[in-house]
Amino acid sequence: MALLPFLHPWRKKSRRQWPTCEMGAAQKPSSLSQQNYQTLLEECFKKGCLFEDEFFPADIRSIGKGPLLQKLPQRLLWKRPLELHRTPVFYASNKKRLDLCQGVIEDCWFLAAVEALSFHPDILSRVVPTNQSFERKKYAGIFHFKFWHFGEWVDVVVDDRLPVNEAGQLVFLSSVYKNLYWGALLEKAYAKLCGSYEDLQIGQVSEALVDFTGGVTMTIKLSEAPPDLWDIMTRANYSRSLMGCQTQPARRVADKECSVQKRRVLSNGLVSGHAYTVTGIRKVTCKHGPENLVRLRNPWGKVEWKGDWSDSSGKWEQLSPKEKILLRKNDDDGEFWMSLQDFKTHFVGLMICKLTPDLLSKELGKKWTCSTQVGKWVKGSTAGGRMKAHNAAFWRNPQYLLRVLQGNGSKTSRYSCSVLVSLIQKRNDHHRNRMPHLHIGLSVYKVGQEYHDLNRKLPAAFFVWNMPLNRAVFVNDREVTQDFRLPPGAYVIVPATAEPNQESNFILRVFSRKHSLHELGGDSSCVLSKEIVDEHEDWEDFFTKYFDQYPEINAMQLLRILNNVAWTKLQNHGLRFSLDACRGILALLDFNNTGTLSIQEFRCLWKKLLQYQAVFQKNDIQQTGTLDQVELQASVQELGISLSNELCKLLAMRYGNPGLNITFESFACFMLRVELMMEAFHNTSKDGKGIYLQESEQKELQGHHCVAGKLDEKSFTETEEQCGKQSIQHNE
Incomplete structure (x- = not known):
């Protein structure tokens, strides 16, 4: 080039x-x-x-x-x-x-x-x-x-x-x-x-x-730090977790001309209301005994701690010359050491981001599994608020049935398993700071054998007579995380906002050695994560197991499945199926009029979608994620259907965006309708060339297409004109 x-x-x-x-x-x-x-x-x-x-x-x-x-x-x-x-x-x-x-x-x-x-x-x-x-x-x-x-x-x-x-x-x-x-x-x-x-x-x-x-965070309030804080930080350091911390916010200063940095710097060299990075920990041996040290860095790249174990501190003289040379630096680069005790005194919170959830478990290196559920608190529906005295709406919150299973044959997992639950909220605004975080929390309940096969929500009475296993703490952070030691069995997780009728999307993640998780009631019984689906090469076997658990799926469940499976290169163009498209697909393939799809109906859909995807990607020459009229004509022809230029233009106007380009979602919906109509044509035609209608049959045909295809006014008029001719010709 x-x-x-x-x-x-x-x-x-x-x-x-x-x-x-x-x-x-x-x-x-x-x-x-x-x-x-x-x-x-x-x-x-x-x-x-x-x-x-x-x-x-x-x-x-x-x-x-x-x-x-x-x-x-x-x-x-x-x-x-x-x-x-x-x-x-x-x-x-x-x-x-x-x-x-x-x-x-x-x-x-x-x-x-x-x-x-x-x-x-x-x-x-x-x-x-x-x-x-x-x-x-x-x-x-x-x-x-x-x-x-x-x-x-x-x-x-x-x-x-x-x-x-x-x-x-x-x-x-x-x-x-x-x-x-x-x-x-x-x-x-x-x-x-x-x-x-x-x-x-x-x-x-x-x-x-x-x-x-994509990890899970836990926040430790240092004024209430557990006795084994040093052990937690040590395990975090060795498990490659990332750590940060925060100082106490400063009081307001009346002098507006004072710079931000000068206003915040305290006499001990720390900056109030400021975030630091924990860059290391070290246990050293002094003349009076061992000392636990924490290394921190100021993001400003300057302004350091001036107390014990700072660059100019005399404490360094208590170490051996080798250790002193190894640890001490006199550069004003924003990085410094301090004792663990001073760290707990002068910092308010320690944030640890765990890449794997075995930070609090001493059994390192074993495989953890993760389940993810996407949910929503909706005013008047699923936003029930926290459980407090006489709150009859708490049961309306989304509920998730968690089955904790014995994991990997370890002796401890027979009696209790480590389970980590994370709840993340997402406000409905593109700008991060325009909508403040809600106070959110989660509760976990033990359920008896009678609820193990339950698919409906637990009633309000259950929460009146049963206490949660944890104390639900509601905080206005983006993420709330809690660790549990749970014996194998069935549990229900209830994520909630502090007050009822507060709306937000959320993600619930559960980590453990071995478990299953699905939503009770509602439209979305199970969400398939991309990572899980991508690992399955035998799609039919995978969906067979899925439908064993959920024999029928509705439009919302179909939406969740299609939007959480991997569509290879189409993902780069933000492929998303809409609820209207899924309702249309369900109407086309729901042959027994149940309002749901069985595994046989879904298998038919899945094979067709994979076929459409291969043709779509092949003809999307510029890899724009859409087909123009020429590419559309080539794609349809490759699938065995001939379109005239005039008809191709009409289809682009009907199914395309303002630029007359067709997305994969529209292409798939269009092809499903065409193929099913052609199949119906061949099954109905006596000579393979046309369907000849009596005038009385015209209305029935129009009604059928309106239900299955949801024609707009223009398409309906075109169908009327064609039916008025009392024949539908098919160009083989």
Whole structure:
């Protein structure tokens, strides 16, 4: 490939001379994953332009509308790294430390989590794909990052235009190494995920840690720390868990001219209301005995603890020369040591993000299984609120039957099993800070043998006469996590908001050695996770086992199944089936008029969908996730149906988007209708060429198509005209 014009060194050119292009989906994507990085990169190379992200533009819309605007320089510019440095570097693996510095955004919680990532290169490389660079053969002004977002990994694409002041200094996150830009671009991608840079103001370290790993967080209130806190931190350190912590918030200061940093720095060197990263722990031997030390880092990259075991502390003289040289540093780099006792005194909370849920179990290395349920609290329906005196609505909350099974034949699992339950809420707003978190919690109840095969919700009377196994703590955090030791048996988990009629989506995750989990009542009896489904090569065997448990599925269950299985490359285009589409599919395939699908009916659907998917991907030449009229005609013809150009255009108008392109969902629904109508035609036709109707049969046929196909007014009129001719001809 010949070098494109913009790939040569252009430091002598002005910005206006650089070719740029705006690219994205035809309409604003409902999911960030609809912007496919590889497709956009290749398009930039093809057009010889630099990427400009129209969905997160280089202007004030991406900054936000809140107090952050007051902290910006008078003249805010947006520059690419190649305009700011002669030799910009995206990621440098040879750097011993990837030191980052906080900008004017109060996102120390985010930065503390990023610092924790830097100690785990394998995790970091998943969030920050390190094969990106500013080298001329790889660079097109576009970068991408991966985050775990409400139960699934999403790929977030951004351009590399960064906000700077007139001196060319980054306004937000920067690096100690002035030519290193992965941190600034990661912050931009995370701001896009959260809605804007303003939405990064104020947060919890635990939130960012979960978004980076998909792990489960637990928060320890240090004023009530358990006696085995050091053992917990030791196991967290050895199990590669990520840790962060927070100091007590500061009191308001009347002097508005005092800078944020000066206002918060205490006499002991700590910053009030600030997030830190726990970067290590160490037990040392002093003259008076052993001492447990905790190593912390300030995301500012400066301002350190001044007490015992600080860089200038005399405590270091109590160690052997070797240990002293190994641990002590005199650099003002924001990293310092302190004793465990001082840590518990001066910090209010320790957040631990567990990559696996065996942190609190001493049996390390054994396999854990995870079940995930997606639910919703709906006002007047499933938002019953917490269980308190005379609350008759508590039973209306979503209920999940958990069967804890004996795991792996271990002796301890015969009597009790370690179970970790996580509840995450997701408010209905794209902007993270526009809707505050609700107070959420969960309760776990033991149920008797009579409920083991129950598929209906437990009645209100059950909760009046039975007490939960745990004390449900309601907190206004995004995630609530509780650990249990449960004997094998049946249990019911009830996630709830603190007050009734509070609405939100949520994810319930359960980790244990061996268990099963499904919802009681409601429309969604079971949710299949992508990870589970992807592991099954024998689809028929898998769905046979599934339908053994749930013999019939309705439209909502069909929606959940289709949207949680892997659709290979179609996932990159945000493939989602709508409830209306699933209702239409069910109406077509529900041959016995039960309002549900049996396994035989679903098997028929599944085989057809896989066939449609293969044809769709084959004819989607540009990999846009849609078919144009030419591609549609080729696809339908490959499936054995001939369409005229005129009819193909009509179908594109009927089933396509405003650009007359057809998504896989529309293609699948259309093909199902056509194939079933053709099958009905052949079964009804006496000569294989047409169906000849009496006038009295016309209304019956029209009614049949309205129920099965849900025709709009235009299509209904066309059907009337065809039926008026008293024959339907089929062009073989």
